[in-house]
Amino acid sequence: MHSFRFEPADLPPEAEQVRADVRAFLEQNLADYPAAMRSRSWLGIDLEFSTKLGQAGFLGMTFPKEYGGHGKTAFERYVMLEEVLAAGAPVGGHWMTDRQSGPLILKFGTEEMKRRIIPRIVKGEIFFCIGMSEPDSGSDLASIRTRATRTDGGWLINGSKIWTSGAHLVDYMIALVRTDPEAERKHDGLSQLLIDLKATEGISIRPIRNLAGEEHFNECVFEDAFVPEENLIGSEGEGWSQVMAELAFERSGPERYLSSYQMLLELLNEVAKDTTPAGARAVGRLVAHLVTLRNMSISVAAKLEAGEDPALDGAIVKEVGTLFEQSVPLISHQTLEREPSPHNGDDFEQTLAYTTLAASAFAVRGGTREIVRGIIARGLGLR
Ligand SMILES: Cc1cc2nc3c(=O)[nH]c(=O)nc-3n(C[C@H](O)[C@H](O)[C@H](O)COP(=O)(O)OP(=O)(O)OC[C@H]3O[C@@H](n4cnc5c(N)ncnc54)[C@H](O)[C@@H]3O)c2cc1C
Structure with a gap:
C-alpha cells in the first residue's frame, strides 16, 4: 500500500x-x-x-x-x-x-x-485556448479523432473540438490532433499544433451556453484548416506525453480551493450582520477547511519547487478542494435559508445563484471526479 x-x-x-x-x-x-x-x-x-x-x-x-x-x-x-x-x-x-x-x-x-x-x-x-476534448472524447482523451493530414508546407486539419474555453475570444489554440491514424496504440500518432484562430480559414467557432446562461466554452469545427510546418509543438507523434506534461501544470494551485471564495465572503458578511450559532458554525467550518486546503496546496507547491512529483498529493488537493468549493453555496443556502436570485437579488443572492449554477462544472473541468478518484486509487496502490 x-x-x-x-x-x-x-x-x-x-x-x-x-x-x-x-x-x-x-x-x-x-x-x-x-x-x-x-x-x-x-x-x-x-x-x-x-x-x-x-x-x-x-x-x-x-x-x-x-x-x-x-x-x-x-x-x-x-x-x-x-x-x-x-x-x-x-x-x-x-x-x-x-x-x-x-x-x-x-x-x-x-x-x-x-x-x-x-x-x-x-x-x-x-491569449490561448486548449483544444483537447472532442464530442466523443473527454475522459478518454487518447481516442480523439481530429485529423492533421500532411500537405505542402504543413498540415490540413479536419474534425471538431468541444468545450474549448475562450476560443471565441482568444488568438491561438493549442490543439491535440491525430497525425498518424495508422499508429498501433491510440496514444501514439498524436501531435500538438499551434493554430492561429484569427488568421486561419476553415475554422468555425460557436459558443455553447453554459448552465448559468453565459458563453464561456465553444464548439470548434475544422474543415481543411491549414497549419504551417513551423507551428508543430515538440515532436510529431509525441503529443500524448506532451499533453500529460501539460496537464501537470494545472495541478493543485490556489484555483483548487478559491473558486467559491466570493460566496464565502458574502456568507461571512451576512452572518456578521446578525450572528446566530448556526451562522458562526457554518463560517467557522468553511474557514477551517479553506485554511487546511491552503496548507495542503502550499505543501504540494513546495514539492514541485523541490523537483519532486506530487501527482498523488495534487490529485487529492483537486478532489478535496472541489468538494469544498461545491459545499460553499450549499452550506450558504442552508445556513441563511435565503433564495438565489440571478438578476435582481442583492450581492448575497446573486452570488448564491451564480455559484450554485457554476459549481457542478467544478468536478468536470480539468478531469472529472471519477477520473481524479481513479488517479488517487492508483497512487494509493488500490488498483
Ligand atoms: C467549465 C469547463 C471548461 C472546460 N474547458 C475545456 C477546454 O478549455 N479545453 C478542453 O479541451 N476541454 C475543456 N473542458 C472539457 C473537460 O475537460 C471534459 O468535459 C472532461 O474531460 C470530461 O469529458 P466529457 O465531458 O467528454 O465526459 P465523459 O468523459 O464522457 O464522462 C462522462 C461521465 O462518465 C464518467 N467516466 C468517464 N470515464 C470513466 C472511467 N474510466 N471510470 C469512471 N467514470 C468514468 C465521468 O467521470 C463522467 O461522470 C471543459 C469542461 C468544463 C466543464
Whole structure:
C-alpha cells in the first residue's frame, strides 16, 4: 500500500512581498467591480484586464528573462494567483495561456517559436485556448479523432473540438490532433499544433451556453484548416506525453480551493450582520477547511519547487478542494435559508445563484471526479 504525506511548508518571504504589489494593482483596476462579477472567479473573461495584468508584470512571472519573462519563483506566482482569485478578478482570458500554453511552449517549442510567442504572452498581447476534448472524447482523451493530414508546407486539419474555453475570444489554440491514424496504440500518432484562430480559414467557432446562461466554452469545427510546418509543438507523434506534461501544470494551485471564495465572503458578511450559532458554525467550518486546503496546496507547491512529483498529493488537493468549493453555496443556502436570485437579488443572492449554477462544472473541468478518484486509487496502490 502506498501513502501520502503533506509536509507543512511556508511561503518564502520574497513571495510574500509580491502580495502588496498585486493588492495595489487590484485596488487600482478593480475598485468598483461588483460582487456578482467577482463570483465568476476564473470563469470571468476580460481581455483588457488581462493585458493590464501583463503590463504590470504579473503574467509569465516564472518564464525565463531571455524570453521576456520575469524569472520569478513558483511561490511568487502562487501569491499573485491567490490575490487575483481571492479578489474575484476576471482572469479567465489569460488563465490557460499563463498556466499551460506558455510553459508548454517553453518546454517543447522550437527556439524560433519561443522568441516569436513568449514575449507577447508576457506582455498580455496574445491569449490561448486548449483544444483537447472532442464530442466523443473527454475522459478518454487518447481516442480523439481530429485529423492533421500532411500537405505542402504543413498540415490540413479536419474534425471538431468541444468545450474549448475562450476560443471565441482568444488568438491561438493549442490543439491535440491525430497525425498518424495508422499508429498501433491510440496514444501514439498524436501531435500538438499551434493554430492561429484569427488568421486561419476553415475554422468555425460557436459558443455553447453554459448552465448559468453565459458563453464561456465553444464548439470548434475544422474543415481543411491549414497549419504551417513551423507551428508543430515538440515532436510529431509525441503529443500524448506532451499533453500529460501539460496537464501537470494545472495541478493543485490556489484555483483548487478559491473558486467559491466570493460566496464565502458574502456568507461571512451576512452572518456578521446578525450572528446566530448556526451562522458562526457554518463560517467557522468553511474557514477551517479553506485554511487546511491552503496548507495542503502550499505543501504540494513546495514539492514541485523541490523537483519532486506530487501527482498523488495534487490529485487529492483537486478532489478535496472541489468538494469544498461545491459545499460553499450549499452550506450558504442552508445556513441563511435565503433564495438565489440571478438578476435582481442583492450581492448575497446573486452570488448564491451564480455559484450554485457554476459549481457542478467544478468536478468536470480539468478531469472529472471519477477520473481524479481513479488517479488517487492508483497512487494509493488500490488498483
Ligand atoms: C467549465 C469547463 C471548461 C472546460 N474547458 C475545456 C477546454 O478549455 N479545453 C478542453 O479541451 N476541454 C475543456 N473542458 C472539457 C473537460 O475537460 C471534459 O468535459 C472532461 O474531460 C470530461 O469529458 P466529457 O465531458 O467528454 O465526459 P465523459 O468523459 O464522457 O464522462 C462522462 C461521465 O462518465 C464518467 N467516466 C468517464 N470515464 C470513466 C472511467 N474510466 N471510470 C469512471 N467514470 C468514468 C465521468 O467521470 C463522467 O461522470 C471543459 C469542461 C468544463 C466543464
